[in-house]
Amino acid sequence: MTNHERIQRAVDRRLDTLHVSAPAFSPVSFTPRRRFHPFRRVIAVAAVAAVTFVGSVSVLAASFPPIQRLVEQVGVQLFSIMQTVELSCVSDDIEMQVLAAVNDNQRVTVYLSLRDQAGGRVNEKTVLSNLQIDGTLGPCDVQLVDYDSSTGNSIYRLSGYSVDALDGKPITVQVRTLLNDVEDSHRQNTGYSLSLLKDQTPSLQEGVSINGSSIVYDPNGFSPFEDAPPSILEAAPLPDGWNPELPWGTITAIGFVQDTLHVQVKVSELGRYARADLYLLDSNGQPLNAGSGTYEFGRQYSELDADYSEYIEYVLPVPKSYSLDDLSLYYDAISYDSAVRGDWKVTFTLDSVYKQQSADCDITLDSVHYTQVTLSPLGISLHGDGQPVNGEYPSVEVYDTNGNKIDFYTSSTIFSFDEQDQVSITLQQDFRVPLSPENIGQVLVDGQDLQFS
């Protein structure tokens, strides 16, 4: 017997139970998993994919459930360290399923899918709004990860931040508004002539009283009143033929206070979700932003991630060096023409944090002694004691295995004070998308090449 035969026989006989076949991967159902088994979790995924392969490859893409699409998008390695959740809810015939989550106790990322059972209201341009990951701070960031046109499934990534450790705690992912029919209006001319405006709209003077409130216009501080009045400008009719409609609302008043143009807009119901700005543009096509600002007043609307006002008044100073004939009123807006409102809510318990990589360091900079760096798929954090005096921080660079520098999406600095007023500091840098640890090749902190364990 040759060595070839010996080894082949030894492997095939001893490992005869290790094989890939349809029976071995027979029925696997995706059920909510609450325990974290980093290596076992993928087995179910592998099983379903293998069955699909053996069955009919031609319908592979169409038959992939959202979790399978997620695996394709993020890769098996990254998926294997995620917590699979797979809990769903339905509102207004649209199903939301929380697929998976990653938690490093500073950041939480949740992947969810949406599918319109009635059809047509979820597509690759649908934007999630009025949403939150309960337990995290502030509004969460939302990115579309994947849209499968054959099934109508969209997958989104939601990222939030926390100061308190969230592992083992229930969190709720909630979405209330889906926005559709986006309209992107860039550098649109309102058609309003500033010269005509000056001539045909009320000229308000410093100290004028409107609705019982005294306007004291301060061009440096923009604090025209002590108490928020129902409006700054009197609602005056616009000159004949002037269209008051903007993509995010209706112009209800417009006029000058000395050399400053005020434009009051009543925000429409969908306009509250728009990102919009009014500004002056000179004859060279340059926007004038110096000193401009907005006031918000009127009825307040509270949503999960933000508060909105009924009115916005744009305050646009006109520099003395410009002639009104050289200036025009323009706007930029990303707005939506339709929305679906519902209450999609899933609560689940975040699993314990998996083993993070850490490295010791010994860096003293600007009165702070940094001693440890932790690395997770969501970002990198530098921990130290002290408080910077001059605002200097160590440089942090992360490179992938091909030597490409990995950009950070957001950065934050967290200070903690103990009972003796000792300050500890955490510098937190977040990756734009979660990264599988094996894709990280090198970490340099203040020029030091760190080795993680």
Place this chain on the structure above:
Amino acid sequence: MVPPQLAPSCNASPDMDRIVQQYGDSLMRICFLYLKDVYLAQDAVQDTFLKIYRNYHKFDTNSSEKTWIMRIAINVCKDYLRSAWHRKVNVQEVLDEIPTHSETHEDDTILIEIMRLKPHYREVILLFYYQDMKISDIAQVLGAPESTVSVRLKRAREQLKKRLEDWYEDD
């Protein structure tokens, strides 16, 4: 072990049924011996099949399908080994967890010693002996010069010979 077979045209969708049937078992076993973890091996095989499916249009029909597939599998395994979450394991304990249908009691010695080899020795031994591949094909799989493969194979054989004194014979 995989018998030689002509690959179909890459213009068609890959016949995953055939590929799973033809390569699945040996891929599973080679991935297990490489990764020393049955669950990781299952993941690696699955990952390999996904990559095969998604990249089959890139497969050059003038080259060997088996070499191409083995290259994908080995690269997947290497990626897994680079993972920070890879564990150090006792290979005997790992093998003990795997049942066998074989009625004859198989000595685990050879598998244990192969699994104890360093990865770059382990891969050439598995490809050369278990997959029955030529050095030129192994070089393609590993993306390494044939001379490098030859040296690694020689050193891996020497280590096995030393460890398997009463078992291994010179080729």
